[in-house]
Amino acid sequence: MIRGWAARYRGILAEFGYSAAQDRLSAKELDGIIGRPVPLGRIAGILRGKTVLVVGAGPSLHRALKVIPGLDLPIIASDGALRGLLDEGIMPDIITTDLDGDTKSLLRAGRSRIMIVHAHGDNIERLPMVRSFGNVLGTTQGRELGRLYNFGGFTDGDRAVFLAEALGARKIVLAGMDLGSRIGSLSDTRPADRATKIKKLKRARVLLEWLAGWSRATLYTTSGYIRGFERVRLPGLAP
């Protein structure tokens, strides 16, 4: 577990009213379901020393999808962004998910791609889906247990950035990671959950700005402003 995470996790539990015990229960369940996890070295082999594209499901994803096919970069897709990528014929290398993204897309990608599956107290009933995935690594937001890892991060999108940093990416470029108060249309958020979702995105921003203070990777964003991330334009996108 990364230094400083425990305090941030306590803050998340308090703000969102989650139970650490439920998170732990879910983590144990996931650890029991995953037979043999993907070796960490295989994931690091994809990311180490590379410029890695992390794709979120924010409103700017639609624009980014026009140019992503021309980029020759390893791609990590976060949950809802996966469907957008698949619709454009782009199969990402790695998917970060807590299994509440589009099920059809997750099952399709899960046949061949690396699925980084996050266990938390509110997705226990979804965990059996993991049995259909060929290459899985499990994560938890609490203390690491069994063969699960905690790279840091909260939502699927910011966890992808923490993962890429932990496994040695040289540069991390965000697309569709607008954060902010507009939820992307590819994000499958029920109206009743929208206020919580916006709070989650705020928390993701705070965590990314914390990461920017000590990240070994250089961080870039092609979507919204994030302190500590350099703003760049995706090549080929009109201003």
Ligand SMILES: Nc1ncnc2c1ncn2[C@@H]1O[C@H](COP(=O)(O)OP(=O)(O)OP(=O)(O)O)[C@@H](O)[C@H]1O
């Ligand atoms: N404005 C935005 N709207 C939606 N998602 C965003 C936005 N900005 C960044 N993202 C990132 O895109 C990721 C994938 O989005 P999506 O809402 O589809 O997935 P999700 O499975 O509901 O996310 P989570 O389970 O992490 O809440 C989020 O985890 C978030 O980090």
Ligand SMILES: Nc1nc2c(c(=O)[nH]1)N=C(CO)CN2
């Ligand atoms: N207990 C719990 N943990 C989480 C949850 C959640 O709904 N419940 N959602 C997350 C990202 O959406 C990440 N972590």
Ligand SMILES: [Mg+2]
């Ligand atoms: Mg999710």
